[in-house]
Structure formats: structure tokens, C-alpha cells
């Protein structure tokens with residue numbers, strides 16, 4: 583195995599060059615630099631694409647911090663750009679807002695409560711439906727830490743199971759379902775067929791998107807990590823899960839890399855560099871068919887994205 587120093591510096595150029603890409607996921611363990619990397623990627627993409635949307639699906643949003651601008655669940659133009667939009671979606675809040683508003687929605691949230699994950703799946707589907715109609719040339723996802731993202735990719739099957747469960751309830755209780763909707767003062771529009779229709783409609787969208795997610799021409803997943811044991815381990819787990827879900831991944835960004843350009847005197851820094859080198863070597867060995875990009879650890883955090891832009 584060649585030493586990493588002998589290898590050409592990797593970059594995300596392959597992502598810029600892949601014009602067919604529509605969905606770019608950026609994921610990894612908590613705090614490794616997902617928001618930073620997805621923000622930079624969306625900016626780079628905005629230079630080569632007609633329009634770019636960056637979506638944060640992390641309930642603890644930080645796109646607003648990265649761009650120093652408030653974002654909501656509606657796509658908003660990022661200051662200083664003409665073709666880069668950002669939005670932050672939060673599945674859990676969506677569900678709370680719905681509670682008790684009108685008959686059908688409280689019914690839906692009752693059902694949602696009975697089927698773990700279906701509430702999130704449904705708001706994710708609604709969001710994708712919205713985004714699908716908006717015609718962005720590429721959509722970048724700044725995802726929540728790993729576990730959450732992997733769940734998100736399983737939503738189609740959760741929805742499918744949810745539908746099956748509701749259908750079986752319907753068959754079991756027959757007319758009772760309709761009587762109940764009448765009892766709660768829900769008109770024809772809010773009856774069982776409307777609920778099933780709504781679920782079915784979203785299932786169509788999510789199935790369609792799911793097909794797109796599994797098409798490597800349209801979708802790729804960029805793994806962000808740091809050169810440490812746990813992160814290497816987590817990355818391998820992520821890559822395996824993605825393979826299981828048939829989602830393409832061939833880019834790894836290793837963030838927070840220490841470089842010894844300046845004469846480093848500190849024993850602590852030297853020791854950490856040695857440790858990083860060990861894991862960097864392992865990354866290059868394990869993922870020799872990936873595009874690996876290294877990003878340096880910078881002395882300060884907050885304005886680092888800004889500096890990158892100047």
C-alpha cells in the first residue's frame with residue numbers, strides 16, 4: 583500500500599463534474615464537520631449548477647450558524663447568492679403542531695403514534711414532495727448524526743408497513759372506522775379513504791424518491807469523518823449500511839487533519855499527529871477506491887467557513 587503522502591490530494595471535483603447528480607447526502611458522526619462540509623459543497627455546486635438547495639434534516643439545526651442567516655422550512659435565498667437556497671426541516675416539531683388542530687390531523691397523529699417512525703416518515707415524504715416540485719438542479723442534505731440518517735433512508739419501508747397495518751385495521755373493524763370519523767365530525771373528505779389516500783400519495787412520492795436514491799447517477803452519499811479510531815469504525819459501519827440500502831458512496835472527507843507545515847514543538851500535537859497518521863493510513867488502505875479529501879484542522883472554529891469563501 584502506497585503511503586498517503588505519495589498519493590495525489592483528493593478533492594470533491596468528481597462531485598462537481600457529475601452533472602447528473604440530483605441528491606447529495608452529507609453524513610457522519612456528531613460534530614465531525616457535516617454542516618461545514620455540506621455548506622462548502624453547496625457553495626461550490628452553486629458555481630457550476632443553475633440552482634442549489636441545501637436542506638438540514640438535523641433537528642439541532644446549524645445551517646443558520648454556518649451562513650449567519652436565519653432559515654426556515656421554506657427555501658430561502660442565501661445572502662450574497664443568486665442560485666443557492668437553504669431550508670431547515672424538523673420532523674418532530676411538525677408533528678406537535680399538527681396535534682389537535684383538526685379532525686383528520688389528530689386522527690393521523692393518533693395513527694402515527696401507533697406506528698413508530700411513521701410520523702417522521704410522513705413529514706419527510708411531505709418535504710420531498712415539496713422539494714420535488716421546485717426543480718432545483720441539485721439538493722444537498724446536511725444530515726443529523728449517523729443513526730438518524732440511516733433511519734431516514736428506511737422511511738419507504740416504514741411507510742409501507744404503516745399502510746399495511748392501517749389496511750388490516752380497516753378490514754378488522756370495517757364500518758367502525760367510518761363511524762368514528764363521522765363521530766368526530768369529520769366530513770367525507772376526512773374519512774378513511776382520505777387518510778389512506780394521503781398515506782398512499784406520500785408512499786408514491788417516497789417510493790419514487792427512493793428509486794432515485796438508489797440510482798448512483800442521481801444520488802451519492804458523502805461520508806465525513808475525522809482521523810480517529812471511533813470515526814473510522816463509524817465510517818465503515820455507515821458505508822456498510824449504505825451498501826445494504828443500495829445507496830452509492832464513493833467520497834470520504836477526512837476533517838480536522840493536523841499538518842506539520844509549521845515546526846511543531848508541542849509533544850501533545852506531535853503525538854496526535856502520529857495517531858492521526860495511523861488512522862489516515864487505514865482510511866486510504868480501506869477505501870482505496872474512494873475519493874478521499876483531507877481538510878485541515880484550523881486554529882479557530884466560527885469564521886472558518888467564511889474564510890474558506892473569501
Ligand SMILES: Nc1ncnc2c1ncn2[C@@H]1O[C@H](COP(=O)(O)OP(=O)(O)OP(=O)(O)O)[C@@H](O)[C@H]1O
Nearest residue numbers: 612613614615616617618838878879880882883884
Ligand atoms: N477543520 C476544522 N477546523 C476547525 N474547526 C472546525 C473544522 N471543521 C469544523 N469545525 C468546527 O467544529 C464545529 C462542528 O462542526 P460542524 O457543525 O460542521 O459539525 P457537524 O458534524 O455538523 O456537527 P453536528 O453533528 O453537531 O451537526 C463547528 O463549530 C465548526 O466551526
Ligand SMILES: [Mg+2]
Nearest residue numbers: 616617640644
Ligand atoms: Mg451539523
